[in-house]
Amino acid sequence: MRDVAIVGIGQTPVGELWNQSLRHLGHDAIHAAMADAGIETADALYVGNMLSGELSGQEHLATLIADFTGLRGIEAAKIEAACASGAAAMRVGVLAVASGMADTVIVTGVEKMTDTLPAETTAGLAMAADQDYEAAEGATFVALNAMIMRRYMYEYGVTKVDFAPFPIIAHENALGNPNAMFHLKLTPERYEKAPAVAPPINIMDSSPICDGAAAVVLMPYEQAREFGRGKRLVRVAASVSATDTLAVHDRHDPLWLEAAYISSHKAYTLAGVTPNDIDFFELHDAFSIMAALSLEASGFAPRGKALELAASGALARDGRLPINTMGGLKARGHPVGATGVYQIVEAVMQLRGEAGANQLDHAHIAMTQNIGGSGATILTHILIGES
Amino acid sequence: MHIARNWRIKKQRYSLHGEICHHCGAHVFPPRDVCPECAKPAYDPAQLSGLGEVYSFTTVYNAPEGFQTQAPYPLALIKLEEGPMLTAQLTDVDPDRVEIGMEVEMVTRKLSVEGDEGLINYGYKFRPRMAA
Ligand SMILES: [Zn+2]
Numbered sequence: 001m002r003d004v005a006i007v008g009i010g011q012t013p014v015g016e017l018w019n020q021s022l023r024h025l026g027h028d029a030i031h032a033a034m035a036d037a038g039i040e041t042a043d044a045l046y047v048g049n050m051l052s053g054e055l056s057g058q059e060h061l062a063t064l065i066a067d068f069t070g071l072r073g074i075e076a077a078k079i080e081a082a083c084a085s086g087a088a089a090m091r092v093g094v095l096a097v098a099s100g101m102a103d104t105v106i107v108t109g110v111e112k113m114t115d116t117l118p119a120e121t122t123a124g125l126a127m128a129a130d131q132d133y134e135a136a137e138g139a140t141f142v143a144l145n146a147m148i149m150r151r152y153m154y155e156y157g158v159t160k161v162d163f164a165p166f167p168i169i170a171h172e173n174a175l176g177n178p179n180a181m182f183h184l185k186l187t188p189e190r191y192e193k194a195p196a197v198a199p200p201i202n203i204m205d206s207s208p209i210c211d212g213a214a215a216v217v218l219m220p221y222e223q224a225r226e227f228g229r230g231k232r233l234v235r236v237a238a239s240v241s242a243t244d245t246l247a248v249h250d251r252h253d254p255l256w257l258e259a260a261y262i263s264s265h266k267a268y269t270l271a272g273v274t275p276n277d278i279d280f281f282e283l284h285d286a287f288s289i290m291a292a293l294s295l296e297a298s299g300f301a302p303r304g305k306a307l308e309l310a311a312s313g314a315l316a317r318d319g320r321l322p323i324n325t326m327g328g329l330k331a332r333g334h335p336v337g338a339t340g341v342y343q344i345v346e347a348v349m350q351l352r353g354e355a356g357a358n359q360l361d362h363a364h365i366a367m368t369q370n371i372g373g374s375g376a377t378i379l380t381h382i383l384i385g386e387s
Numbered sequence: 388m389h390i391a392r393n394w395r396i397k398k399q400r401y402s403l404h405g406e407i408c409h410h411c412g413a414h415v416f417p418p419r420d421v422c423p424e425c426a427k428p429a430y431d432p433a434q435l436s437g438l439g440e441v442y443s444f445t446t447v448y449n450a451p452e453g454f455q456t457q458a459p460y461p462l463a464l465i466k467l468e469e470g471p472m473l474t475a476q477l478t479d480v481d482p483d484r485v486e487i488g489m490e491v492e493m494v495t496r497k498l499s500v501e502g503d504e505g506l507i508n509y510g511y512k513f514r515p516r517m518a519a
Pocket of ligand 1: 424
């Protein structure tokens, strides 16, 4: 197996992009990543996307985007793993390069969620859950997370406002990200007054429905070193995927993300690091409760203690473990199938020293974690900036 | 329209028809022919009692298509007495009185409507347990 490097990154702004189609979003992110890498073609294109068939009536998406982007002839396929589609496509790209089957691979994540009515988009997102035994009973994606959050509050004796640091950090960090969907400061008072979506989850616990695309270019590490264009090289030190029961109700312990535990701990072993070595963590705060469970299962906080960690200030940009340094899902936005690639693009920006106003002082080892459904598919990537 | 799809799972929808694993004794719901506890084959049918308690709950305000006329509605994770957990709406209940640990029992109700001319799907919901 060969080491894999990320040599190009690109992204579109995130938001309600009514003047941008699915194919244009993919095009813009891919061309930005190709220009950043200085390449004119590639061996393969892997597209992370969840809902193109349901919300745009468009399957066969990867071939469409390859065609539209001027990459006709290359291998192309869409990878779907609900909200983890982006990182799942990244994993396929890494496998292709590491195995020697491809030398230059483009991975993009793209999602268009705002062309449809809210009830249609909500039903589409619920497809991440078990259609016969969760969605058929009227469960929505937010409702499943709300039931996990309520049980967490019950088991650990915490209150709703204890979750406020997660969206507050996300919104604070998004202020310095020009591509983020929201640029507004969130206060604890505003959090407490936010309208309920599915209690105890309110609108400030919930990542927004939006459009966006992000892309990366992958190459064998040794080849990338020779190719070097004066940018810090980023090595993919670990790329791991794991699964849990699809339905929340089938878990013995719905407060434990087993797939986050498996994928993060395998990733630590592969990268030869421990949680203490991680400089910052781009985690999957689709809902505040998922941020807490991700930190606990990945070994950053004991069970039931993630909210204390958040309250301590450790997760802010000047803390010991900054999270979601460009706004996370909550404030950068969560174009579902694109999110996993946004996380990687933002981690590379930090590792290269290109994060602008949000640049961390110490950014050498990054971790990203992308969650599909309510914890059913979880991918962890560890990226190392090489000197 | 999903006529065959709903027909295939009518036994579990209408009567909580599950399975029991004769290797480890675990009850299995919904039936999947593989025991989720020990991963061995589990084909023996078992009728679940329909009695359980609320493990957690919420209220759905932003309902998906097919459920909009019912919104807002209470939704819960129900831990059945036999062990399995399932997701179901609560019915015949004051939403303010729902709490974790509340004892509930299964009833059959209308679940969703597939448009003006489509199927009406029936299945299990749970209500506060009546005194025996
Ligand atoms: Zn068994």
